[in-house]
Amino acid sequence: MLKAQIDHTNCSECPIRHRAVCAHCDANELEELEGIKYYRSFEAGQTVIWSGDQMNFVGSVVSGIASLTQTMEDGRTQMVGLLLPSDFVGRPGRDSAPYDVQATTDLVMCCFRKKPFEQLMNDTPHIAHRLLQMTLDELDAAREWMLVLGRKTAREKIASLLSIIARRDASIVPKAKPGPIVFDLPLTREAMADYLGLTLETVSRQISALKKEGIIELEGKRHVTIPDMRRLMDEAGDDSDGGFLI
Amino acid sequence: MLKAQIDHTNCSECPIRHRAVCAHCDANELEELEGIKYYRSFEAGQTVIWSGDQMNFVGSVVSGIASLTQTMEDGRTQMVGLLLPSDFVGRPGRDSAPYDVQATTDLVMCCFRKKPFEQLMNDTPHIAHRLLQMTLDELDAAREWMLVLGRKTAREKIASLLSIIARRDASIVPKAKPGPIVFDLPLTREAMADYLGLTLETVSRQISALKKEGIIELEGKRHVTIPDMRRLMDEAGDDSDGGFLI
DNA sequence: CGAGCACTTGATCGCTTTCAATAGCTGTGG
DNA sequence: CCACAGCTATTGAAAGCGATCAAGTGCTCG
Numbered sequence: 001m002l003k004a005q006i007d008h009t010n011c012s013e014c015p016i017r018h019r020a021v022c023a024h025c026d027a028n029e030l031e032e033l034e035g036i037k038y039y040r041s042f043e044a045g046q047t048v049i050w051s052g053d054q055m056n057f058v059g060s061v062v063s064g065i066a067s068l069t070q071t072m073e074d075g076r077t078q079m080v081g082l083l084l085p086s087d088f089v090g091r092p093g094r095d096s097a098p099y100d101v102q103a104t105t106d107l108v109m110c111c112f113r114k115k116p117f118e119q120l121m122n123d124t125p126h127i128a129h130r131l132l133q134m135t136l137d138e139l140d141a142a143r144e145w146m147l148v149l150g151r152k153t154a155r156e157k158i159a160s161l162l163s164i165i166a167r168r169d170a171s172i173v174p175k176a177k178p179g180p181i182v183f184d185l186p187l188t189r190e191a192m193a194d195y196l197g198l199t200l201e202t203v204s205r206q207i208s209a210l211k212k213e214g215i216i217e218l219e220g221k222r223h224v225t226i227p228d229m230r231r232l233m234d235e236a237g238d239d240s241d242g243g244f245l246i
Numbered sequence: 247m248l249k250a251q252i253d254h255t256n257c258s259e260c261p262i263r264h265r266a267v268c269a270h271c272d273a274n275e276l277e278e279l280e281g282i283k284y285y286r287s288f289e290a291g292q293t294v295i296w297s298g299d300q301m302n303f304v305g306s307v308v309s310g311i312a313s314l315t316q317t318m319e320d321g322r323t324q325m326v327g328l329l330l331p332s333d334f335v336g337r338p339g340r341d342s343a344p345y346d347v348q349a350t351t352d353l354v355m356c357c358f359r360k361k362p363f364e365q366l367m368n369d370t371p372h373i374a375h376r377l378l379q380m381t382l383d384e385l386d387a388a389r390e391w392m393l394v395l396g397r398k399t400a401r402e403k404i405a406s407l408l409s410i411i412a413r414r415d416a417s418i419v420p421k422a423k424p425g426p427i428v429f430d431l432p433l434t435r436e437a438m439a440d441y442l443g444l445t446l447e448t449v450s451r452q453i454s455a456l457k458k459e460g461i462i463e464l465e466g467k468r469h470v471t472i473p474d475m476r477r478l479m480d481e482a483g484d485d486s487d488g489g490f491l492i
Numbered sequence: 493c494g495a496g497c498a499c500t501t502g503a504t505c506g507c508t509t510t511c512a513a514t515a516g517c518t519g520t521g522g
Numbered sequence: 523c524c525a526c527a528g529c530t531a532t533t534g535a536a537a538g539c540g541a542t543c544a545a546g547t548g549c550t551c552g
Contacts, residue, residue, distance in 0.1 A: 070393045072483055078396040080389035091382055098386055125371065132378045135385060136337055140344055142388040143326035147316045149395035150324040150443025154540065189499060197396025202540055204500055221499065221549095237318055400508065435531060445509060450532055467516095467531065 009034075014110070019086035020060040021134060024126045032124075036116040042103035048089070049101040057111040058090030064107035065186050068099040069194065079195040081138070084168065088134055092118050105186050149197045152237060157196040158206040159235035162216065166226055181226040210235070255280075260356070265332035266306040267380060270372045278370075282362040288349035294335070295347040303357045304336030310353035311432050314345040315440065325441040327388070330414060334380055338364050351432050395443045398483060403442040404452040405481035408462065412472055427472040456481070 011017060011030050022033055039062070042048055048066060049055060061083050068081035080099060083089060089101060089109065112120075121128045148160050169183040185192075189207075193200040210216045215232055217225040226232050257263060257276050268279055285308070288294055294312060295301060307329050314327035326345060329335060335347060335355065358366075367374045394406050415429040431438075435453075439446040456462045461478055463471040472478050 068389070070389070072393070072397065074483075076397045078393040080392045093379060093382075099389065122371070125368070125374070128371070128374055128378060129368075132374060132381065133339060135378065135381045136339070139381060139385045139388060142385060142392065143314070143316070143345065146326045146388065146392060146395055147318070147324040149392055151318065151322045199541055200499080201501085201542080204498095205540090208500070237320075239319060446531080447510085447533085448508060450530095451508095454532070 009039075011037075014062070016060060016062055016086040016110075020110075021088050021127060021131050022060075024130050025124070026126070029120075029124050029126060032120055033112070036112050036120070038111055040109050040111050042107040042109070044103055044105050044107075046103045046107075047100060048103060048107070048109070049097045051097055051100045053097050054095060055090055055097045056114050058088070058092060058114055058117055059109045059111035061085050061087050061089065062108040062110050065104040066107055066109075067102050067104045067191065067195075069102060070099055077194050078197060079191065081142070082195065087138075088131065090114070092121055092131070104191060154196075154198055154202050154206050155209065155235060156237040157198060158192075158203065158210065159215075159232055160238070161192060161196060162210075162224065162226070163229075163232055163236050163238070166224075166229065166232070179227075181229055183224055185222040185224055255285075257283075260308070262306060262308055262332040262356075266356075267334050267373060267377050268306075270376050271370070272372070275366075275370045275372060278366055279358070282358050282366070284357055286355050286357055288353040288355070290349055290351050290353075292349045292353075293346060294349060294353070294355070295343045297343055297346045299343050300341060301336055301343045302360050304334070304338060304360055304363050305355045305357035307331050307333050307335065308354040308356050311350040312353055312355075313348050313350045313437070313441075315348060316345055323440050324443060325437065327384070328441065333384075334377065336360065338367055338377070350437060400442075400444055400448050400452050401455065401481060402483045403444060404438075404449065404456065405461075405478055406484070407438060407442060408456075408470065408472070409475075409478055409482050409484070412470075412475065412478070425473075427475055429470055431468040431470055 011022065011034055014020075017023070022030065025033065040059075042064075044064075051070070063085055066083040066087075066089065067079050068083065069077050069079050071077045082104075083101075091098075092114070121131070148157055152160060165185065166181045166183060170181060187195070189200045189203045192198075193203045196203065207216070207218070211218050214227070215235060217227065219225070257268065257280055260266075263269070268276065271279065286305075288310075290310075297316070309331055312329040312333075312335065313325050314329065315323050315325045317323045328350075329347075337344075338360070367377070394403055398406060411431065412427045412429060416427060433441070435446045435449045438444075439449045442449065453462070453464070457464050460473070461481060463473065465471070
């Protein structure tokens with residue numbers, strides 16, 4: 001199953017070709033990238049990189065979801081990044097990883113050894129430029145999330161997270177915006193809690209409350225239907241224009 | 247007084263020359279930058295840019311402190327960035343500002359019109375490369391802050407903020423690390439609350455508590471002495487190695 | 493069938509917020 | 523010179539929200 005996803009060694013058939021760090025590369029540049037790339041797969045729950053470890057590769061998420069987490073000495077953990085397909089992992093110009101990177105779901109990454117990639121970045125402005133744009137987007141997303149963590153109530157936090165996942169799915173499945181939105185939660189209650197700065201009990205309670213009030217519908221624990229996106233957005237406390245990023 | 251700070255129109259005498267986006271520029275590149283730059287001053291409290299406004303310049307903080315803030319409809323506000331001298335403001339490749347930018351103290355900025363700057367970025371890899379590094383640093387700082395917002399107690403939040411300000415002052419005044427650290431708080435209690443996701447009352451209470459326990463000393467409301475940095479760091483809940491960024 | 497895991501639900505506790513009063517400081521005008 | 527407004531900050535008392543502690547449910551897998 002995983003195998004099927006990693007069999008396209010050809011960049012031109014890659015599902016993230018138009019959104020990843022290689023998005024604006026021309027044929028020559030792509031050829032160079034093909035020369036130094038390799039795929040790695042991880043099972044849900046596996047750690048890709050430990051905080052503080054030497055990082056000798058960078059790469060893109062091809063499929064699945066990875067998370068960046070920080071942990072305090074007493075065990076409190078905070079997720080600080082959610083990496084979706086096409087997102088970039090790693091930091092050119094720095095040796096050790098600043099956060100734990102974990103596979104939240106089964107995960108396939110397209111990796112490049114760091115040194116050759118850095119070299120390539122110096123030679124091909126397309127890649128450096130694209131990486132700058134992606135990093136600026138991530139910074140916007142992180143700052144958006146700081147508002148959620150610092151100022152929103154538990155209920156608003158849950159609604160915000162569901163909005164973001166719903167919106168992402170809506171943009172991946174590029175159909176219009178009619179009626180209900182349906183998706184599967186890619187996170188456990190605990191992972192949601194770590195992302196939102198809550199306990200898993202509070203996450204569970206708030207999801208139950210939203211369900212009781214008909215703002216969301218649940219089938220099993222993970223399959224979510226949002227009958228009216230606007231109601232959910234209201235609960236999230238965002239401006240109705242919805243200038244949200246991730 | 248402000249005038250004195252903006253009189254060095256010559257980049258080679260600029261106090262942020264070696265840390266700002268222009269850090270790695272050679273003489274030619276610097277000359278091009280000089281051609282498109284201009285200084286702007288703001289008084290404490292002034293708004294530099296409103297969220298959603300057209301941004302037709304980018305620039306560097308030369309002196310003073312600026313803050314990025316987000317505001318919800320009901321008035322809750324969260325500071326999402328604290329911009330110190332040499333930090334970059336603005337986003338090449340995007341037209342409108344995503345956040346309010348405010349002068350927290352009297353502020354001097356070195357501005358570039360956006361179009362020429364973008365052009366220059368395309369031509370001079372030094373600038374693009376430096377901006378990428380600075381953006382990655384900001385992303386690290388934002389993620390560090392997400393841990394503070396999501397998982398730390400009020401007391402730890404205050405201690406974290408004081409640690410960061412103390413550390414910044416220590417690195418700007420490049421003397422060794424003996425004895426007590428002394429600095430002035432550049433933020434009101436309310437601004438600290440907005441940064442930390444607290445109320446100003448809680449900020450005040452926690453500062454009083456740290457003072458009562460001798461972890462900090464106060465002269466007036468803003469002048470702080472830290473007799474033992476290690477004790478403060480312990481209160482902040484960070485790993486003792488102190489791998490903190492801003 | 494029982495172990496293990498993810499999740500839910502209940503009861504209670506405690507930290508932070510909220511509401512409110514007061515202090516200290518600065519600048520203004522009678 | 524003093525009174526007073528306006529602002530920042532401190533402190534107190536009470537309320538509320540989310541955390542903690544504790545069962546219990548439902549599911550999957552051996």
